Amino acid sequence: MPGVALQHHQGEFAGGVVVEPAGTHHGVGAAAGTDLPASGGNNKNRLLMLPTEVCTPDQRLMDNLATTIKSLHDSRLIATVHYYGYFPFSVNVAGSTRFDAQARGDLDTTFKRMRDTFVAQGIPVVLGEYGLLGYDHGPGAVERGEMLKYFEALGHAARTNKVTTVLWDNGSFYDRAKRRWKDAGLLRQMKSSWTTRSATACSDRVFVPKSGPVKDRSLTLNLNGATFTALTQGTTKLVSGRDYTLSGNRLTLKAATLTRLVGDRSPGVNATLQAGFSRGIPWRIQVVTYDTPVQSDTTGTTASFGIPTQFRGDALATMQATYADGSNAGPTNWTSYQEFNTAFAPDYTKKTIRLTPAFLNALKDNTRVKLTFHFWSGATATYHVTKSGSTVTGTTS
Known part of the structure; x- marks a missing residue:
């Protein structure tokens, strides 16, 4: 299956980002320490990844793989599994539309298991595929803001647990014909998560009704250790107290500001704001006018x-x-x-x-x-x- 792998190297594999056709295999097909014809005698120096059964990060299967790798006494062996998130969220089924506590818990627990089972025992581990299963159909199944929160959290979990990651893409993320990423904002979010945390919010959209009075609208910020610095629209900095208020992690857009931003209240996105923080990527907030479908x-x-x-x-x-x-x-x-x-x-x-x-x-x-x-x-x-x-x-x- 064609794809593109965006590799991020952690721990012993620190080195940067590599984009290559997914399915490209290096050093696979020969046992570590043996040579194939015309290999140039390099197989003895190659790294070999061994997967769990169907690459599942199930604890029992990872335990079995760790036992096998330790029994082989070969420092060039690497463990590999795949992760596509908490299944209902990953495909948007059973009402799991948000990257909520259950989806976050599944991610955190899975990476902790990888660390405890492999990394803590001196076994390097590569997350050979990761992403969201809904993206097999292209963007849309998972709302963009929820998707950004997922990839931000995954990058952080990989970094702190010393897991190397490879993004799986069937064409939804990367445009091969134009050789560019389809969502530059997503790429920035992923790459930022490899070195620091970014703040997010409960939503990346504020909805204003087509008719009736415009009211204050609030968003809960997920600061992730950062501090809020500014709210901007393009190059214009909004004024605290007049345009918005911040109480703890609760950001409130004032009714007068929203009235100005939505203008004649044409349906759809009327304005785009950015919440800036002391570190990481700013959080985009779209101001949307809607009427009941x-x-x-x-x-x-x-x-x-x-x-x-x-x-x-x-x-x-x-x-x-x-x-x-x-x-x-x-x-x-x-x-x-x-x-x-x-x-x-x-x-x-x-x-x-x-x-x-x-x-x-x-x-x-x-x-x-x-x-x-x-x-x-x-x-x-x-x-x-x-x-x-x-x-x-x-x-x-």
């Missing part, structure tokens, strides 16, 4: 079905699917919250939310299904679909 009736087939949706400045977070008796509907039947992109996907340009064949074919025939769409502003929309053979009918009531 509106959907309309439609018909289609199990092969092609999209719900006409006027997003009106909002963005889709997740979708629930249930039958009339409250039981879960769809292929992910252990939760009512279906998987982003696998079951549904928004298309903001075409103003539609596509329900995938995999989702529709998993529904019971001639049985009404209630869909609840959750948007990042906090708004929700209720919709109903009924499948009859290959025909699908969608209604707002």
Whole structure:
């Protein structure tokens, strides 16, 4: 599978960043200390990575690998595992839309296990692949601010636990044709995390309703040991006390400031601010005007079905699917919250939310299904679909 590996070297492997085609293997195919034809006699000096079963960082499997490596008495052997985060967050399923305490705990615990099992026993460890599984479909499954928090925390965990990391990419992060990163801000965040911590916030967006009075809006800052220094819009520095207030780690944008920033309240992003800190990367805050999304009736087939949706400045977070008796509907039947992109996907340009064949074919025939769409502003929309053979009918009531 094609990809690009962004390597960050820690501890004994300190050296910098390397971008290379993922799947490129160096020194694999021969046991340490043996030579292949035309190898130039270099195999005895090569490093060899040994993975756990299917590269899983399960404690039992890592223990087995550590025992094997120690028994071979070869200083050139390296342990390797993969990590793609807490699964529900990594793919956006079961309502895990945020990099919350559970997702953070999973990350911290996994890296501690790598350190205690390998590094503490003198065994180098390489995280041979990491990322977010939702990115197999491209950006969107995981909200950008939540994604930035994940990569910031992962870089910090790798650095402090002395784990070398290799980013896996199937084309979502790096544009091979133009030879550049698609999200320069993400790259800066990742690279910064290798040397220091960056502050983040509970969200990277502040939503202002299209109509009605504009009110103060607050964000909780995750300072990560840094201190807040300034709030800016471009080159303009906002004034503390007049434009915003800071109480502890609570940043509040004043109603008058938001009124100025949203202007005529056109739907979508009206302004972009940056919260600066004593160290690390500034945190971007988008000021967004939204109105409650509106959907309309439609018909289609199990092969092609999209719900006409006027997003009106909002963005889709997740979708629930249930039958009339409250039981879960769809292929992910252990939760009512279906998987982003696998079951549904928004298309903001075409103003539609596509329900995938995999989702529709998993529904019971001639049985009404209630869909609840959750948007990042906090708004929700209720919709109903009924499948009859290959025909699908969608209604707002």
